[in-house]
Amino acid sequence: MIRKYKLNNKGNVYLALNNEQIMASVTISDGEIDNLIVSPEYQGRGYGKKALHFGINQLLNQGYKDIRICYMENNTVAENLYYSLGFKPVQTTHVYREFL
Template identity: 40%
Template sequence: MKEDLVLLLSLIDENFQGGLVDSSIREYCDKILKNATFLSIYKQGHIKAFIAYYDNDKKSLIGYLSMLAVHPEHQNKGYGKELLNMAINNLKNKGFKNFDLEVLIENEIAIKLYQSFGFEFVNQTSNKIHMQLIL
């Protein structure tokens, strides 16, 4: 599983000139596999898409989307929407109030997807947009 994630994120990272994650991709994969809720779509033995999010802040009831990734050859097939719906429904069922995320400014496709789900702009840094969905 970890090697599948490393390969997928390395492929996607090429499109963002190494700016996809703040640490090494291997370290990031270790972190999400250990600490995040992780859902994936495998077809024919290969990972097509995954979502990793945190749902462990029981005090603030804010979930945090760490990564939604779809293999470039399998985009526009509804995998991202399916995984995002599953995460949102899981958070709602656990009584969470908000779902937060940060997305790279240049990732216009992801921004449009998040907006279509009702995520709204909160603020912006030099390279990322903070968005939030009220559940």
């Protein structure tokens, strides 16, 4: 599922690279930051904030006035980053999955 998603939407996946090593990535779609990921060795250096700013600017340039982002509950690092950029919680969603 993840591999198929990335291939179908590869135009919306943006990477920050150091030579050929991925430092951070952000995926956008329909007014939403779908994924924001920072490689463990690059965390705590501001790359997440830069990638998030990039994604927000891409969506603003596409005409979106309202930007959404979802994250896993109890991810306080992500939550603090989003709050620092003005995001406010508007809804709590529960996601269920079954491991087969």
